[in-house]
Amino acid sequence: MSHDHSRTNDQRALAIALGLIAAFMGFEVATGIIAGSLALLADAGHMLTDALALAGALVAARLAVRRPGGPWTFGLGRVEILAAQANGVTLLVVGVWVVYGAVRRLVAPPDVRGGIVLVVALVGVGVNLVATFVLSRADRERLNVRGAFLHVATDLAAFVGTAVAGALVLTTGWNRFDPIAGLLVAALMLRSAASLLRESGRIFMEASPAGLDPQAVARELATDADVAEVHDLHVWTVTSGFPALAAHVLVSPDADCHAARRRLQRVLEERFHLHHVTLQVDHVARREQPVTLRRQ
Numbered sequence: 001m002s003h004d005h006s007r008t009n010d011q012r013a014l015a016i017a018l019g020l021i022a023a024f025m026g027f028e029v030a031t032g033i034i035a036g037s038l039a040l041l042a043d044a045g046h047m048l049t050d051a052l053a054l055a056g057a058l059v060a061a062r063l064a065v066r067r068p069g070g071p072w073t074f075g076l077g078r079v080e081i082l083a084a085q086a087n088g089v090t091l092l093v094v095g096v097w098v099v100y101g102a103v104r105r106l107v108a109p110p111d112v113r114g115g116i117v118l119v120v121a122l123v124g125v126g127v128n129l130v131a132t133f134v135l136s137r138a139d140r141e142r143l144n145v146r147g148a149f150l151h152v153a154t155d156l157a158a159f160v161g162t163a164v165a166g167a168l169v170l171t172t173g174w175n176r177f178d179p180i181a182g183l184l185v186a187a188l189m190l191r192s193a194a195s196l197l198r199e200s201g202r203i204f205m206e207a208s209p210a211g212l213d214p215q216a217v218a219r220e221l222a223t224d225a226d227v228a229e230v231h232d233l234h235v236w237t238v239t240s241g242f243p244a245l246a247a248h249v250l251v252s253p254d255a256d257c258h259a260a261r262r263r264l265q266r267v268l269e270e271r272f273h274l275h276h277v278t279l280q281v282d283h284v285a286r287r288e289q290p291v292t293l294r295r296q
Helices: 003-035 038-064 080-108 113-136 143-172 178-206 215-223 257-274
Strands: 227-239 243-253 278-284 292-294
Touching: 003 113, 003 143, 038 080, 038 143, 080 143, 080 178, 113 143, 143 257, 178 227, 215 227, 215 243, 215 257, 227 257, 243 257, 257 278
Parallel strands: 227 292, 243 278
Antiparallel strands: 227 243
C-alpha cells in the first residue's frame, strides 16, 4: 500500500467514525430530553468531546499530507502529533471527571433508570463497535490515528460497562453498580491518556525513536573501514513513521567521501530503517587518529 493511499484510507476511516459518533450523540440528546435523564445528557456531553477529538484528528490528517513549503520545511506532519497530544489531554480530563462523578455516586447513589440506561448503552455498543472496527483498519502506527482509535475504543468499553451496570441495576436494584462501572472505564481512559502523552511527549522533546539506540547506530557507522570518527549524531522523529538522522563523519585522508557516504546511508537504511539521513563526511588530517565516538 502506498504512503498516499494509506493516508487517504486513514482520513476516510476518521470521517466515518466521526459521522457515527455525531449521529449517536444526537440520538442520546433526544433520548435524554424525552426521558428527562440528566445521566444521558451528561454522556452526550462526553460524546461531544469524542466528536471534537475525531474532528481534530481528521483535520490534522488532512494538513499532514500537504507538501513542504515556505517556512514549513518538514511539512505539517507534526500537526498529527499535536492532535494526538490533545486527545491524550482530553482522555485525561474526562477520566478524572468520571472518577470524581463516580466517587460522588458511590457516596450518595442517585436513582438510576436501569431500563433506559441498558437500551441506550446497547445502541452505543453497536455504534462504537462499528466505529472501532473502521478505525482498526487504519494505520495505527500513526499516533494521531491511534489517539482517535483509543477514544472510540474506550467509549466502546464504557458502553459495555454501562450496559452491564444497567442490567445489574434492573435485576438487583443496587444503584452503585453504575459508578463502579464508571471507575473501571476511567482506569482505561487514564491508561490510554498516559500512553498518548508519553509517546507524543517523546516526539516533541525530539528523543530518539523507541527501540533505536543512537549509540548503537554510531558504533555501526564506526565499523566502516574508512571511518575515523563519528560525532554530532542526532536521531529524532519528525512525525509518526518519519524518523530522521544527522551526523558528522570523518574518514581517512585517502578515502572517497562520496562512496563512504553512500555506504553509510545503505547501512542506516538496511539495519535501522532510517531513510531521511543527513551525513556530513569530511577527511581527517591523519589516518593514525583512533576511531572515536563523540557526541556534542
